Amino acid sequence: MKAVCWHGAKDVRVETVPDPKIINPRDAIVKITSTAICGSDLHLYDGFIPTMEKGDILGHEFMGEVVEIGSAVKNIKIGDRVVVPFTISCGNCYFCQRDYWSLCDNSNPNGWMAETLMGYSPSGLFGYSHMMGGYAGGQAEYARVPFADVGLFKIPDGLTDEQVLFLTDVFPTGYMAAENCNIKPGDIVAIWGCGPVGQFAIKSAYLLGAERVIAIDRVPERLQMAKEYGNAEVLNYEEVDVGEALKEMTGGRGPDAVMDAVGMEAHGTDFMALYDKAKQAVRLETDRPTALRQVILSCSKGGHVSIPGVYGGFLDKVPMGAAMNKGLTFKTGQTHVHKYLRPLLEYIQNGKIDPTFIITHRLPLEQAPHGYEIFKHKKDNCIKVVLKP
Ligand SMILES: NC(=O)c1ccc[n+]([C@@H]2O[C@H](COP(=O)([O-])OP(=O)(O)OC[C@H]3O[C@@H](n4cnc5c(N)ncnc54)[C@H](O)[C@@H]3O)[C@@H](O)[C@H]2O)c1
Ligand SMILES: [Zn+2]
Numbered sequence: 001m002k003a004v005c006w007h008g009a010k011d012v013r014v015e016t017v018p019d020p021k022i023i024n025p026r027d028a029i030v031k032i033t034s035t036a037i038c039g040s041d042l043h044l045y046d047g048f049i050p051t052m053e054k055g056d057i058l059g060h061e062f063m064g065e066v067v068e069i070g071s072a073v074k075n076i077k078i079g080d081r082v083v084v085p086f087t088i089s090c091g092n093c094y095f096c097q098r099d100y101w102s103l104c105d106n107s108n109p110n111g112w113m114a115e116t117l118m119g120y121s122p123s124g125l126f127g128y129s130h131m132m133g134g135y136a137g138g139q140a141e142y143a144r145v146p147f148a149d150v151g152l153f154k155i156p157d158g159l160t161d162e163q164v165l166f167l168t169d170v171f172p173t174g175y176m177a178a179e180n181c182n183i184k185p186g187d188i189v190a191i192w193g194c195g196p197v198g199q200f201a202i203k204s205a206y207l208l209g210a211e212r213v214i215a216i217d218r219v220p221e222r223l224q225m226a227k228e229y230g231n232a233e234v235l236n237y238e239e240v241d242v243g244e245a246l247k248e249m250t251g252g253r254g255p256d257a258v259m260d261a262v263g264m265e266a267h268g269t270d271f272m273a274l275y276d277k278a279k280q281a282v283r284l285e286t287d288r289p290t291a292l293r294q295v296i297l298s299c300s301k302g303g304h305v306s307i308p309g310v311y312g313g314f315l316d317k318v319p320m321g322a323a324m325n326k327g328l329t330f331k332t333g334q335t336h337v338h339k340y341l342r343p344l345l346e347y348i349q350n351g352k353i354d355p356t357f358i359i360t361h362r363l364p365l366e367q368a369p370h371g372y373e374i375f376k377h378k379k380d381n382c383i384k385v386v387l388k389p
């Protein structure tokens with residue numbers, strides 16, 4: 001089959017690789033009909049996530065048709081149309097039972113690698129390094145889905161791929177990030193990053209009752225989308241002092257909740273951003289917490305800090321003193337996707353949200369390297385690429 005393979009920083013190739021096979025009785029094989037490129041893939045593309053190996057198949061946002069099932073999968077049939085959560089979860093362990101699906105104890109065969117860095121291992125993820133399980137991803141013609149009885153979500157007839165594809169990640173991710181803001185009536189939420197995660201977070205914050213959402217980025221078409229589709233007030237961090245602007249817009253109090261939907265590759269305009277860039281380049285720092293610092297400093301006293309943005313390792317000069325003394329509450333994590341599939345599908349079915357607004361590019365799988373390039377560099381107004389194998 002054809003698949004998008006990682007070969008090093010800024011080097012992805014579409015190659016012919018062996019078809020996946022059923023290995024365990026709870027596996028299924030899915031023939032992929034749509035798959036997307038995510039901001040998380042850019043961290044791999046830029047070479048900032050350790051334990052990638054040349055030839056690894058990328059991709060964790062995919063859906064398609066079931067073409068083979070293991071003997072233990074009883075609730076799914078060949079021919080079913082399914083979406084696949086990007087987190088791999090067993091459904092039975094202590095964490096899955098508590099709805100902490102991205103913290104599954106049984107799905108990362110390389111858990112020891114993550115334990116070295118993090119103390120305990122989160123769940124396995126599709127196409128996201130050997131530390132996260134070494135699973136082949138879904139930017140391919142076929143993928144093997146482990147724990148398919150809980151890892152496949154059947155899609156009712158009458159919905160297109162593009163309406164449901166983002167249930168695999170970015171819609172639940174934006175939604176969980178908004179839930180993590182603990183929104184109460186009257187709340188003002190500020191969201192850094194207007195990529196796909198930020199856009200779904202804006203919509204979700206309103207769905208959860210926010211009074212106002214303020215969105216921050218520097219890319220004009222992303223700010224425009226936040227305004228037009230998300231009904232957010234917007235700030236361009238290259239044009240204004242974000243901290244000051246937020247203070248002014250909130251009557252001096254600061255936003256009740258703040259969100260970092262940027263992650264480890266933040267840009268910045270100040271001295272600290274240069275410092276991060278230099279340190280990350282020589283591997284003295286794993287991540288660039290430029291947005292995170294601003295998020296924490298801008299938050300109202302007693303506020304909530306939600307961090308869907310991905311961080312990989314150890315962050316420098318994070319203002320923990322501000323966090324502690326202002327009494328902030330932090331919530332973060334890879335998304336517990338399984339938990340959100342049914343309720344968010346209902347939002348789509350009853351017309352509360354149409355996730356297709358985010359798509360700017362549809363490309364054949366063969367053009368994945370071009371897709372990565374334009375998404376990374378925000379060329380051609382690219383916000384979200386869907387690949388068709
Ligand atoms: N927690 C999860 O489960 C989960 C799931 C999906 C994605 N993510 C992460 O969420 C983050 C965003 O993903 P995405 O797909 O939207 O990616 P993206 O790269 O398209 O979006 C990031 C946006 O942040 C903006 N940005 C950069 N520096 C900024 C700054 N200092 N202030 C404000 N905005 C800034 C960029 O211009 C860009 O528009 C990534 O880190 C990704 O890995 C997490
Ligand atoms: Zn993703």
Ligand SMILES: [Zn+2]
Pocket residue numbers: 089090091092093094095096097103104105106107
């Ligand atoms: Zn589990």
